[in-house]
Amino acid sequence: MSRLNDANVALAKEIIARYPRPKSALIPLLHLSQEQNGYITNDAMAHLAELVGVTSAEVYGTASFYEMFKFEPVGKYVINICGTLSCALMGSEELLHRAEHKLGVKAGGTTPDGLITLEHAECQAACTEAPCLQVNYRYRFRVTPADVDSLIHDLRAGKLSDEIPAHGTLAKVRQHIPADRGVGAVAPEAATTAPAWFDGKAAL
Amino acid sequence: MTGTYAHAAGFYSGDRPRIVTSRFEHADSYSLERYLATGGYQGLRKALARPATDVHDEVKKATVLGRGGAGFPAGTKWGLTPEGVFPRYLVVNGDESEPGTYKDRLLMERDPHQLIEGCVIACYAAGLSQCFLYIRGEMAHAQERVAAALNEAYAAGYVGKNILGSKFSVDVVLHWGAGAYVVGEETALIESLEGNRGMPRLKPPFFPAAIGLYGKPTIVNNVETLSNLPWILTNGAEAYTAIGTATSPGTRMVAVSGHVKRPGVYEIINGTTTFRDLIYGDDFCQGIRNGNELKAFVPGGGSAPWFTPDQLDIPFEGPQAGAAGSMLGSGAIMVMDHTTDIPAAALTLTRFYAHESCGKCTPCREGGTWLERILRRVVDGKGTDADLQQLIEVGTSICPGDFPHASSTRLGLAAVPFPYKMTTICFVGPSAYTPVHSALTLFPEEFEARVTKRTHIPVTAVGVGE
Ligand SMILES: Cc1cc2nc3c(=O)[nH]c(=O)nc-3n(C[C@H](O)[C@H](O)[C@H](O)COP(=O)(O)O)c2cc1C
Numbered sequence: 001m002s003r004l005n006d007a008n009v010a011l012a013k014e015i016i017a018r019y020p021r022p023k024s025a026l027i028p029l030l031h032l033s034q035e036q037n038g039y040i041t042n043d044a045m046a047h048l049a050e051l052v053g054v055t056s057a058e059v060y061g062t063a064s065f066y067e068m069f070k071f072e073p074v075g076k077y078v079i080n081i082c083g084t085l086s087c088a089l090m091g092s093e094e095l096l097h098r099a100e101h102k103l104g105v106k107a108g109g110t111t112p113d114g115l116i117t118l119e120h121a122e123c124q125a126a127c128t129e130a131p132c133l134q135v136n137y138r139y140r141f142r143v144t145p146a147d148v149d150s151l152i153h154d155l156r157a158g159k160l161s162d163e164i165p166a167h168g169t170l171a172k173v174r175q176h177i178p179a180d181r182g183v184g185a186v187a188p189e190a191a192t193t194a195p196a197w198f199d200g201k202a203a204l
Numbered sequence: 205m206t207g208t209y210a211h212a213a214g215f216y217s218g219d220r221p222r223i224v225t226s227r228f229e230h231a232d233s234y235s236l237e238r239y240l241a242t243g244g245y246q247g248l249r250k251a252l253a254r255p256a257t258d259v260h261d262e263v264k265k266a267t268v269l270g271r272g273g274a275g276f277p278a279g280t281k282w283g284l285t286p287e288g289v290f291p292r293y294l295v296v297n298g299d300e301s302e303p304g305t306y307k308d309r310l311l312m313e314r315d316p317h318q319l320i321e322g323c324v325i326a327c328y329a330a331g332l333s334q335c336f337l338y339i340r341g342e343m344a345h346a347q348e349r350v351a352a353a354l355n356e357a358y359a360a361g362y363v364g365k366n367i368l369g370s371k372f373s374v375d376v377v378l379h380w381g382a383g384a385y386v387v388g389e390e391t392a393l394i395e396s397l398e399g400n401r402g403m404p405r406l407k408p409p410f411f412p413a414a415i416g417l418y419g420k421p422t423i424v425n426n427v428e429t430l431s432n433l434p435w436i437l438t439n440g441a442e443a444y445t446a447i448g449t450a451t452s453p454g455t456r457m458v459a460v461s462g463h464v465k466r467p468g469v470y471e472i473i474n475g476t477t478t479f480r481d482l483i484y485g486d487d488f489c490q491g492i493r494n495g496n497e498l499k500a501f502v503p504g505g506g507s508a509p510w511f512t513p514d515q516l517d518i519p520f521e522g523p524q525a526g527a528a529g530s531m532l533g534s535g536a537i538m539v540m541d542h543t544t545d546i547p548a549a550a551l552t553l554t555r556f557y558a559h560e561s562c563g564k565c566t567p568c569r570e571g572g573t574w575l576e577r578i579l580r581r582v583v584d585g586k587g588t589d590a591d592l593q594q595l596i597e598v599g600t601s602i603c604p605g606d607f608p609h610a611s612s613t614r615l616g617l618a619a620v621p622f623p624y625k626m627t628t629i630c631f632v633g634p635s636a637y638t639p640v641h642s643a644l645t646l647f648p649e650e651f652e653a654r655v656t657k658r659t660h661i662p663v664t665a666v667g668v669g670e
Pocket residue numbers: 269270271272273274275276278281297298299300301302385386387388389390391424425426427429430630631632
């Protein structure tokens with residue numbers, strides 16, 4: 001049972017309608033599914049396949065390419081510790097060891113209580129703030145080993161649940177295009193002439 | 205305000221002209237209210253009062269070099285769409301993930317309206333019917349800021365139907381990725397946006413401007429590139445080219461990370477600021493941490509061949525960096541001091557590219573993994589001299605012929621200019637070799653000291669051909 005619920009189906013349809021081809025909505029819909037269930041299940045992929053009009057194998061083909069999609073349950077919090085050059089130069093390996101030690105799991109593992117998954121990550125685009133890590137894709141900058149301890153402590157104590165939504169929820173704000181303001185998807189086969197406004201004259 | 209650190213993690217303003225970061229010191233720089241109070245959407249208003257071709261010409265005159273890595277002028281790229289073929293699309297590249305690069309995320313988080321205005325101007329100028337703003341999946345906060353800004357912009361009539369009450373209409377759709385570096389390559393970005401695995405398409409012959417999204421002409425532009433447009437349309441191309449140099453006008457965002465006193469993101473004057481200014485200048489990074497010695501630096505993102513102190517006086521300017529054996533890429537400098545273990549540093553980058561290979565080309569898929577494993581063995585002290593030779597052989601199968609590298613007075617090496625030849629579709633394969641080659645060429649003794657079996661090691665011969 002992990003098809004999208006009714007509210008998410010409505011949202012999925014709104015998202016699909018923004019694209020000239022339904023399949024383009026696949027990655028956003030996979031995120032929606034992961035937000036609902038915490039990870040991507042086979043049932044979920046079958047449902048998304050129906051929604052965008054492809055086979056579930058195609059959905060899996062796309063989904064399995066991308067690191068953020070998980071096909072098995074992960075912790076409520078996924079901690080990603082960056083190990084690429086800028087962070088490595090500033091001591092990120094020590095952070096990873098500290099987290100492994102503190103959590104009692106190796107990178108890639110999940111704590112037995114299902115609360116935290118630890119991952120070794122690659123460059124997170126915060127290189128000047130090295131070493132850095134993300135918890136459910138929310139940043140912590142210039143992290144010290146002591147910060148790792150207190151982060152884990154706070155996650156266990158439930159202190160960060162407002163700031164960091166459970167795994168799967170990416171952005172807390174969504175785009176919404178009001179019906180009376182949107183132009184709608186421009187299909188490649190429909191709009192084969194220049195847009196009316198592209199007529200060599202000023203628009204205003 | 206000089207040297208502000210407030211609000212935008214890692215950003216320092218300094219006393220320099222600013223184009224894209226001008227609002228960063230305001231705590232609410234991302235809001236529509238602040239944007240409008242600081243000249244926001246004026247460029248768009250001016251643009252719509254002119255014919256589209258005029259606007260396109262203005263951008264051409266400004267010579268806005270693409271900030272995504274390749275440095276191709278935006279106005280020229282827009283002109284490459286085949287005449288009479290519609291619809292045309294705009295895909296905004298907000299996938300920032302090149303090691304060392306940190307600027308697009310700041311622009312999206314701190315000034316999303318500036319980016320949105322840039323997108324709308326580009327669509328108007330080049331006759332693009334729909335815009336997809338692709339943000340890297342892992343950037344939750346940037347997605348929130350851009351989503352909120354788009355919602356505000358739609359409600360206020362800056363995006364969507366009849367923009368500013370004119371006859372011009374265009375949608376900007378927020379799209380987000382799911383974690384894959386190679387998707388930043390423009391054709392992979394398009395594949396991903398079509399709902400597929402993000403594998404690059406073979407080019408040439410067809411570039412996205414001719415055959416892109418759904419097979420239609422598609423302009424792919426970087427976030428920083430587009431963020432320049434509102435200022436250019438407000439102040440004119442002449443004001444823009446008055447800053448910087450003839451070949452590299454305007455400003456540019458650069459992230460300097462690693463072993464410097466004040467790592468940060470800086471908007472610099474294009475073309476004239478040198479690496480020495482950036483690493484040692486009071487206004488910039490203020491020197492190496494703890495008064496240490498500079499050993500090497502990566503001048504343009506993880507894909508760029510390395511520089512050493514010999515190259516400090518080269519300005520941050522494309523052709524000059526190219527002649528010196530490297531490139532500026534995405535504006536990311538990573539600094540290593542004398543305490544750095546060079547083979548281990550190279551390994552973190554090689555591992556990155558090996559890990560990010562999409563698997564389409566054999567030299568990249570296999571070669572990257574080989575490079576990583578062999579280098580790991582060497583770093584772990586279990587390598588042999590044959591391993592060093594093998595690194596070069598694997599690298600040569602990805603990039604045949606001379607590989608670019610910097611000159612070194614210490615080693616008596618002359619520079620081999622950028623670029624290289626390659627046997628792969630995109631630059632991920634060569635990029636796995638770049639750090640290995642730079643490290644081996646510029647610091648052979650660190651590898652020699654590391655390997656266990658010591659026959660004669662011709663590692664100084666890796667600079668073959670200079
Ligand atoms: C492997 C690879 C990764 C890339 N990643 C990015 C990226 O994250 N962001 C970006 O803007 N350009 C990236 N590029 C460059 C794009 O292919 C493209 O040149 C650029 O987005 C065009 O925009 P511009 O002309 O405005 O620079 C990458 C290129 C390659 C080969």
